[in-house]
Amino acid sequence: MVNIDPQTTLGNAGQKVAFVRGEMIGASPPPASETGVMGWMRKNLFDGWFNTALTLFSLWILYLVVPGILNFNFFNAIWSGSDRLACSDVNQGGVLYEGWKGACWPYVGAYMKQFIYGRYPDELLWRPNLVFVMFLGGLIPLLIPSAPFKRENLIFMLGIFPIASFVLLTGGNLDFNGFLLPESIMAPSTAKFWIDFIILTALICAIIHFVVKGMDGNSRKPLLFTIIAMALLGLVILISSVDFGLEYVETPQWGGFLMTLVIAVTGIVSSLPLGVALALGRRSDMPIVKLMSVIFIEFWRGVPLITVLFMSSVLLPLFLPDGVNFDKLLRALIGVGLFSAAYMAEVVRGGLQAIPKGQYEGAMALGLGYWQMMQKIILPQALKIVIPGIVNTFIGLFKDTTLVSIIGLLDFLGMINLSHSDSSWATPVQAITSYIFCAFVFFVFCYSMARYSNYMERRLDTGHK
């Protein structure tokens, strides 16, 4: 702060000033009506007659709604008991006063195991538990942007985790009997399957080799690629056919939240590669590829999921050759996967369109081929900006898994509806209690995913487009 001396500054005129303040006064505090709770309320709630009326109106609405909800869920709710009598009033033969209305939480507690695992055998519950642990252990570091080993993590989640959980949940030990050689040459057995597999690999390699050679190309790279792909496929089949000594659990015994997660995760994991392929196909220069992609995408996006599920449960068995039989869950998974692939394709297409043309041109100017350009330049950028869109698609898919209860699969909601038929807990509040619980679980999952997508959106928004 500069100290002004009145003598020197004004001294030229020869005048003498009695007093000049040498220092600035500090700012005085704002009036009480503008700060603190009162000020905030004035500004945000009672700013003019219209706003005041709105505030009072909404407080009245809250007064009508909130106490009822709190009373039902907490203050009037029953927290312990062993059967329906604990949650029924005297008219219904129970112990509570007439006109009682409240949530019946012991019923949810008694059914908790079914709600989570369905009818999975009790002594084998460690297997789904291990899957849950692996899922969370793989997912959480993947979601934290600063966590290291993203690449290894992704390989674990997309490669190891699906196979491991398949083996854990079903028990593995699948039978493969071969598919190629006629039975007159060799009886169906595991050995025949592997001989068939090797013959098939050799056949594919030979076709590729001759096609490429016939057009004066170099067949080394495509051959290597084919052999690696077939070897990986063989490894997956091998792991799922090895007998680990795990008891076989058929899918009708699965259920509850476990099945909801299985459908949602399988749906999203299978729809991502398919969706990327369809999005690339839709932006392709090749007319037939483009047309087929457009038809596929628009068809699935134009019909409701429930008709798709009807189709996969009724029509799919018709389309399969005699003797091939798909399990009910697998059929639903195929329907869900194809359906969400179409939505995923549109999300990815949005990302592809958002990449500036210069990126494509730059890649081509460097002499990159189509796949190199996509793999190294375009897709990494495009997929990154559509992460929020992918998460949103996943939220939609996660909510839509409840539809499989309509075709008779016992997912979380299906299990809840099934529990209503148990007369030992039958009370007028049974349905609403279980639905509140189900809604709460879905809300927690979907809302946190939505918040995450929001967070990623802000993180990825670099400010320039």
Place this chain on the structure above:
Amino acid sequence: MANNSATIADDKPKVALLNDPKVRGSIVQAVLLIFIIWLVWSMVGNAADNLAKAGIASGFDFLGRTAGFGVNFAPFMDYTETSTYGDVYWLGLQNTLLLAIIGVFFATILGFLVGVARLSTNWVIGKIAYWYVEILRNIPLLLQIFIWYKGVLATLPSRQAIDLGALGQLNSKGLFAPKPVFADGAMNIVWALVAAVVITFFINRWATKRQMATGERFPTFWTGFGLIVGLPLIAYFAMGQPISAEYPTAGNFGPRGGMQVIPEFIALLLALSTYTSAFIAEIVRAGILAVNKGQTEASYALGMRAGPTLRLVVIPQALRVIIPPLTSQFLNLTKNSSLAVAIAYPDLTAVFAGTALNQTGQAVEILLMTMLTYLALSLITSLFMNWYNSRMSLVER
């Protein structure tokens, strides 16, 4: 290399045929086409084999056969147990469309209200709107339908009813709404309404033309409003009040009279319109936020007041952003109305792709018809909305 000079001399360098993009493209497409043809061929073949083995007839002859089941909701057609499967299809389509149209109406109104409330400077209103949106859109729609149907409507008393005043009476058997009764001459009111709409349309065209030519404005909105409300009113009184409402009366065994709306319909309507309104609210909010603040400021600087600024500057620009995603929400609502099958409201999916399919076993034909119907609804709506959107969109030089 020895043949370096040769390649330089040639106009086109010698490339392996496989590396020629054109050849490669045709190979890929040929392979894809062959694969798809093979897939379709084998699927059709398998289906034919399997159907023949199961002894199920194919073809669309079943549409003329008697369906033999009744439904509890057929407001627009005379449906009985002797009606054919073709009638079942029409019934289902009508019920789907009825649900979708009324649902879209309420969802749009609610969505716009909540979307604006979300932007309110009033803290309580903003927070209520926020939690309305977040709760409704993060809970599966099917669950919401069950909550309304089994958790709320089914727990209402079955004999007494809650009096909703002008709306009628509500109990677990549904809403007993006032039933309009049409006397002679009621048709003239409809004609008056049609005439009013046509006249308003021409006045609007004339006023726009005059404003373009002379700059003078004409109160089109109020004229149109007066015509559309006034002409039918005049006709109503001129014809001696031919429309009256029959109110339900409370009885010992539930309300009597009036028009019964089944609880399935009410539950679906509530669930569909509130669920979709949450998404519409977010769209509306994003649309209003997308209008640059400078537009409002420039409008104020030109001396326009808040009302005209909102009406002439902000809303037309926000609508441009709002309409395309709004269309897809309308389509979503229409497609989601198929969840009616879960609580047995007789819509297209429930009666045609459900009951009729189970009775006839003709899965291929029935599912094809159902899916193509939804597809056609989607395509018609998006065509209409694309046309509307192209009219509304910014004309750039």
